[in-house]
Amino acid sequence: MGKIAITINGCQLSGRDGMTILDLARENNIAIPTLCHHPLLTPTGACRVCLVEDENSGRLIASCVTPIAPGMVVKTDSPRVIDARKTFIELLLAGHPDSCLVCDKGNRCELRRLASELEISRVRFKKLRHFYPLDDTNPFIERDLTKCILCGRCVRACQELQGVAAIDYAYRGFDLKPATFQDKGLAESACESCGLCVSMCPVAALSDKSTRNQGKETSKVRTVCPYCGCGCSIYLSLRDQEIIGVSPCPENSVNNGLLCVKGRFGIIEFIHHRDRLKAPLIKKDGEFVEATWDEALELVASRLKSYRAEELAVISSAKCTNEENYVAQKFARAVLGTNNVDHCARLCHAPSVAGLAQSFGSGAMTNSIDEIRDARCIFAIGTNTTEAHPIIGLEVKKAVGNGAKLIVANPREIDLVRFSHLWLKHKPGSDVALVMGMAKAIVDEGLFDQTFIDQRCENFDAFLDSLKGFDLDFVERTTGVTKEKIVEAARIYASDKPSTILYAMGITQHSHGTDNVIAIANLAMLTGNIGKPSSGVNPLRGQNNVQGACDMGALPNVYPGYQAVADGGIRGKFEAAWGGSLPPSPGLTITEMIDAAYNKKIKAIYLIGENPVLSEPDIAHATEALERLEFLVVQDIFLSETAWLADVVLPGASFAEKDGTFTNTERRVQRIRKAIEPVGDSRPDWWITCELGKRMGGKGFDFAHPSEIMEEISRLTPSYGGITYERLDNGGLQWPCPSQDHPGTPILHTERFTRGKGKFIPLEYKPPMELPDEEYPLILTTGRSLYQFHTGTMTRKVEGLNVLRREGEVEINPDDASSLGIIDGEKVKVISRRGEVVARAKVTEVSPVGVVFMTFHFAESPANLLTNPAVDPVAKIPEFKVCAVRIERM
Numbered sequence: 001m002g003k004i005a006i007t008i009n010g011c012q013l014s015g016r017d018g019m020t021i022l023d024l025a026r027e028n029n030i031a032i033p034t035l036c037h038h039p040l041l042t043p044t045g046a047c048r049v050c051l052v053e054d055e056n057s058g059r060l061i062a063s064c065v066t067p068i069a070p071g072m073v074v075k076t077d078s079p080r081v082i083d084a085r086k087t088f089i090e091l092l093l094a095g096h097p098d099s100c101l102v103c104d105k106g107n108r109c110e111l112r113r114l115a116s117e118l119e120i121s122r123v124r125f126k127k128l129r130h131f132y133p134l135d136d137t138n139p140f141i142e143r144d145l146t147k148c149i150l151c152g153r154c155v156r157a158c159q160e161l162q163g164v165a166a167i168d169y170a171y172r173g174f175d176l177k178p179a180t181f182q183d184k185g186l187a188e189s190a191c192e193s194c195g196l197c198v199s200m201c202p203v204a205a206l207s208d209k210s211t212r213n214q215g216k217e218t219s220k221v222r223t224v225c226p227y228c229g230c231g232c233s234i235y236l237s238l239r240d241q242e243i244i245g246v247s248p249c250p251e252n253s254v255n256n257g258l259l260c261v262k263g264r265f266g267i268i269e270f271i272h273h274r275d276r277l278k279a280p281l282i283k284k285d286g287e288f289v290e291a292t293w294d295e296a297l298e299l300v301a302s303r304l305k306s307y308r309a310e311e312l313a314v315i316s317s318a319k320c321t322n323e324e325n326y327v328a329q330k331f332a333r334a335v336l337g338t339n340n341v342d343h344c345a346r347l348c349h350a351p352s353v354a355g356l357a358q359s360f361g362s363g364a365m366t367n368s369i370d371e372i373r374d375a376r377c378i379f380a381i382g383t384n385t386t387e388a389h390p391i392i393g394l395e396v397k398k399a400v401g402n403g404a405k406l407i408v409a410n411p412r413e414i415d416l417v418r419f420s421h422l423w424l425k426h427k428p429g430s431d432v433a434l435v436m437g438m439a440k441a442i443v444d445e446g447l448f449d450q451t452f453i454d455q456r457c458e459n460f461d462a463f464l465d466s467l468k469g470f471d472l473d474f475v476e477r478t479t480g481v482t483k484e485k486i487v488e489a490a491r492i493y494a495s496d497k498p499s500t501i502l503y504a505m506g507i508t509q510h511s512h513g514t515d516n517v518i519a520i521a522n523l524a525m526l527t528g529n530i531g532k533p534s535s536g537v538n539p540l541r542g543q544n545n546v547q548g549a550c551d552m553g554a555l556p557n558v559y560p561g562y563q564a565v566a567d568g569g570i571r572g573k574f575e576a577a578w579g580g581s582l583p584p585s586p587g588l589t590i591t592e593m594i595d596a597a598y599n600k601k602i603k604a605i606y607l608i609g610e611n612p613v614l615s616e617p618d619i620a621h622a623t624e625a626l627e628r629l630e631f632l633v634v635q636d637i638f639l640s641e642t643a644w645l646a647d648v649v650l651p652g653a654s655f656a657e658k659d660g661t662f663t664n665t666e667r668r669v670q671r672i673r674k675a676i677e678p679v680g681d682s683r684p685d686w687w688i689t690c691e692l693g694k695r696m697g698g699k700g701f702d703f704a705h706p707s708e709i710m711e712e713i714s715r716l717t718p719s720y721g722g723i724t725y726e727r728l729d730n731g732g733l734q735w736p737c738p739s740q741d742h743p744g745t746p747i748l749h750t751e752r753f754t755r756g757k758g759k760f761i762p763l764e765y766k767p768p769m770e771l772p773d774e775e776y777p778l779i780l781t782t783g784r785s786l787y788q789f790h791t792g793t794m795t796r797k798v799e800g801l802n803v804l805r806r807e808g809e810v811e812i813n814p815d816d817a818s819s820l821g822i823i824d825g826e827k828v829k830v831i832s833r834r835g836e837v838v839a840r841a842k843v844t845e846v847s848p849v850g851v852v853f854m855t856f857h858f859a860e861s862p863a864n865l866l867t868n869p870a871v872d873p874v875a876k877i878p879e880f881k882v883c884a885v886r887i888e889r890m
């Protein structure tokens with residue numbers, strides 16, 4: 001890159017091609033004020049506040065849009081520059097209300113700060129004000145355009161960073177303003193309430209209702225968002241023991257200063273909610289009675305001691321920290337003597353762990369989030385990324401903006417389809433046929449990577465043989481996607497390299513979920529799209545720490561780091577470390593625990609931070625199973641639907657009240673930090689489990705702080721061997737990170753696969769377990785909404801999120817609605833072989849004919865009352881994504 005020498009304020013400076021005067025000045029600590037400029041946005045030079053004087057031409061030029069050129073001589077603070085800046089600021093002030101004393105922006109107002117810095121004591125121009133009605137329609141964001149200075153940051157942020165374009169300029173001349181389509185309220189626009197525009201606004205034209213009039217923070221704590229697996233880095237702003245604001249952390253490769261609606265607006269209210277559990281509860285005569293910790297822990301310890309190991313189970317939590325999951329599985333194995341320990345990964349990505357372990361040797365995202373933007377092709381199958389992983393959705397949009405071709409495979413017309421080059425609208429449950437059909441087309445056209453296959457893979461001939469079962473006519477009939485589209489997708493995926501595959505629960509939540517994952521792994525190996533930047537196989541994990549809970553061995557068959565419990569050598573290592581004998585055979589999965597509880601073989605469960613009464617399939621069966629237990633302990637931050645069934649409820653601390661680590665979907669281990677004391681008498685989950693361990697005679701539970709637990713984790717877990725709190729203080733580390741001097745691993749399988757050679761695995765197509773028939777003619781598929789999370793335990797405590805998505809809906813295609821006589825908004829019954837729920841119909845072409853869609857967030861219309869508990873034979877994940885239903889008018 002060429003060096004360019006210019007002079008600024010008499011100093012000789014050297015810049016690079018493509019830099020603006022403002023870039024170079026800021027790099028050299030020369031202050032130039034700005035208003036419309038923001039480092040994340042395309043510069044426009046709209047406000048002219050960044051004017052500098054070009055001494056060669058004598059012109060005043062906007063430094064934010066003027067590239068440096070050899071020999072330039074620039075003055076940033078000449079009398080002409082200062083005078084012009086003052087004039088522009090005065091013109092803005094002439095159109096701005098004089099409400100600074102009562103304006104919530106206060107000292108954070110950039111216009112006011114600039115006026116003060118430029119020593120403007122009066123405005124020479126006639127006041128010419130705009131009078132716009134306040135837009136109060138959005139639950140989180142208030143728009144007061146009387147204060148707008150037309151910097152355009154909000155418009156650019158919404159378009160360039162969010163890819164939503166909910167606002168743009170409307171009208172002309174004096175009437176010009178940022179407006180929604182048809183100049184309606186934000187609530188009636190495409191706005192996703194991410195709040196980015198609020199954080200971009202230099203004045204108070206856009207403000208966050210929840211933090212208004214909260215005063216100034218006294219401190220800030222950096223931590224990680226507790227919702228989805230993206231693992232966005234956030235700051236919690238504090239005033240003493242109160243969290244008064246949430247903002248994104250810009251120094252971070254995951255979210256780069258961005259957040260979704262849940263991360264920005266969905267945290268404070270649930271942490272400080274009046275319904276938080278504040279003391280242990282013991283059920284007496286059917287009623288919960290508050291108890292001391294001593295009473296509750298003694299009761300739990302003595303009851304758990306009274307059962308045989310095979311009658312006990314522990315359900316750990318993808319919401320809890322790595323340290324908490326570690327002690328939970330250690331407690332199950334070393335104290336209760338059982339491998340009956342599992343968590344909700346069973347219900348989301350167990351096939352990724354099982355399938356990718358067979359193909360590659362390890363089951364996690366092979367690449368990093370910030371590589372997606374540089375892919376040339378993105379194959380997004382079974383992922384509604386913009387709703388379930390919003391920040392990764394932004395990466396996908398960025399890649400498309402950079403020229404990548406996006407192939408979306410999804411039965412529903414999800415938001416990503418708008419950005420796609422090709423939409424493969426395949427039938428629910430036909431993924432193996434679709435992906436193997438693409439593989440067949442790649443082989444038929446000779447587009448596979450023979451060198452990669454020869455050098456890095458095995459079992460290719462058997463795989464080739466299995467492709468004979470995927471004749472494209474068969475694939476077309478099975479998937480409903482034309483042969484031409486399948487071939488086009490195959491050509492793009494194989495040729496526009498690097499190609500990356502993103503997938504989520506649309507792939508895994510099937511009775512053949514493991515086959516789906518293996519099909520994807522086959523496709524990546526076939527084209528050599530693995531082990532390289534911006535390529536790979538990337539399962540997007542749903543919850544904040546579901547990756548970490550798996551890594552920590554909260555699974556019935558493996559210790560931390562996926563070390564098999566059935567391996568005598570490994571078991572010996574853990575026996576020596578934990579000081580006692582450990583059970584040799586794998587335990588029960590969650591779904592098997594529920595069945596065993598139903599059959600009264602499991603008699604007591606210690607359940608941490610999970611809500612199976614809403615999240616299990618066929619929840620009538622799951623609820624009855626839990627009711628049949630002799631003893632149920634639930635540890636949570638709220639009295640969830642499951643906690644109501646408990647004999648003892650132990651109040652856990654929220655993520656903001658404890659230290660620890662979460663591991664996000666790209667294997668990045670990040671610190672969460674205690675910002676406030678636990679509310680009431682709640683305690684961190686690691687402390688509670690350790691207390692139980694000690695009271696039951698367990699050894700090695702005397703931890704004073706989670707950092708000591710991490711020391712034990714890194715001693716026993718090779719992939720976490722180099723991870724310490726000290727190292728994490730400087731940012732996250734991606735596992736494998738085997739030693740103190742290892743920098744972490746952004747890309748897996750670069751030189752060799754974890755298992756040595758990548759294994760091609762032959763497959764055959766199997767249909768879903770339950771297909772439509774005369775009695776149940778529609779397919780129900782389930783998923784997530786951007787505005788709620790999982791079973792709603794946290795998000796439904798946030799009123800603004802409830803305003804944006806208050807109830808469960810059943811989405812139905814207009815053709816199906818019309819043949820059933822259903823109109824948009826009316827309440828209908830959705831009925832399957834397991835039960836029936838009532839929900840409001842949403843008539844929309846997003847759902848294809850014959851397919852209806854529900855989220856599983858709402859206890860009032862619990863979709864999982866309907867879903868099929870049939871499981872994948874390998875991963876034991878239930879078939880949430882396909883079940884047969886009928887719909888009746890009320």
Ligand code: SF4
Nearest residue numbers: 225227228232260263
């Ligand atoms: Fe939180 Fe996920 Fe939203 Fe990031 S994308 S702010 S991690 S919910």
